[in-house]
Amino acid sequence: MTRVPLRHALADLPPYVPGGRAPVGAAAFKLSSNENPYPPLPSVVAAIADAAVDVNRYPDMYATELTAAVADSLGVDPAGVVMGNGSVAVLAHVLAAVVEAGDEVVYPWRSFEAYPIAVSLAHAAGVPVPVAADGRLDLAAMAAAVTPRTRVVLVCTPNNPTGPAVHADELAAFLAAVPGDVLVVLDEAYVEFVRDPDVPDGLAVFAEHPNVVLLRTFSKAYGLAGLRVGYAVARPRLATGIRAASTPFGVSHLAQLAALASLRARDELLARVDRVVAERARLLGALRRQGWTLPDSQANFVWLPLGDQATAFAERCSRAGVIVRPFAGDGVRVSVGEPEATDLFLEVAAESHPR
């Protein structure tokens, strides 16, 4: 029987494992996908409801109003802002815009699980560089991994799932070492949660380096994970290329209007981010008092480097009604959620910490 062959790359693709969900009908805290624990604001729900009556029409392909509002809020040229169906999709479009088959893409590992998939689907050769034992990116090793075949370096800051963000001095040294024709993608999905004063302002870094692209999203701090809106900030020439490689009409009308409403409610949403940051401090502090040695977190999650205990620990959490995200053989990532969820999680952690 003749069959349609699938791409060879698919056989080697690591699966993207979504964060676990509670079984239907069971009550559990979902701390497995770094979502915002707060429901959308009434003004955002109203914007989505109002937008619903227009869904017989295609959305504005370039999300013009949203693009202008985002550019204005960041103080950048709107010609350099490219919206997409979540920043994961934007990353795929960035790679599609610059990578030729066989080019190398350097990325940290362990890091965001979408990276090896996106790199492989872009026909690139992935070059993973181990994250240091303290969960920090090893930017010196990443710079050293750049070869004449390297087209892109992905810098996840804060790093998902380990938590720390890169510091200004190490990023400056890294950018000085990387050739100007290598694209450096700063994936800042969690930028709003950063409080470490040594972390540079991505926009200032972007302003100084034409080969830097920022990726940001409405999924985490702005609580719109379910609507899929993210964007790149790039030089206009690169942005034109990224737009050319993008899925047409990739951001729905509902998503565009919800993101606009969220920008209007920015102060209220950022006050919620402050609450998550305070809850992160409480969670990290309590875990450390229990005796855990943990990396810093500048995001809305905490990483427990449990090694081969990761899966068993996650199962204990599930039985207690808290769903966390295990990475088998490596560690467990727990998103910062409701205070009740923190309390429940801390009970399991107290019984489980490796002595």
Ligand SMILES: *Cc1c(COP(=O)(O)O)cnc(C)c1O
């Ligand atoms: C969650 C996350 C994203 C954002 O994904 P969206 O597609 O915008 O929902 C991007 N990068 C990292 C590292 C993330 O953890």
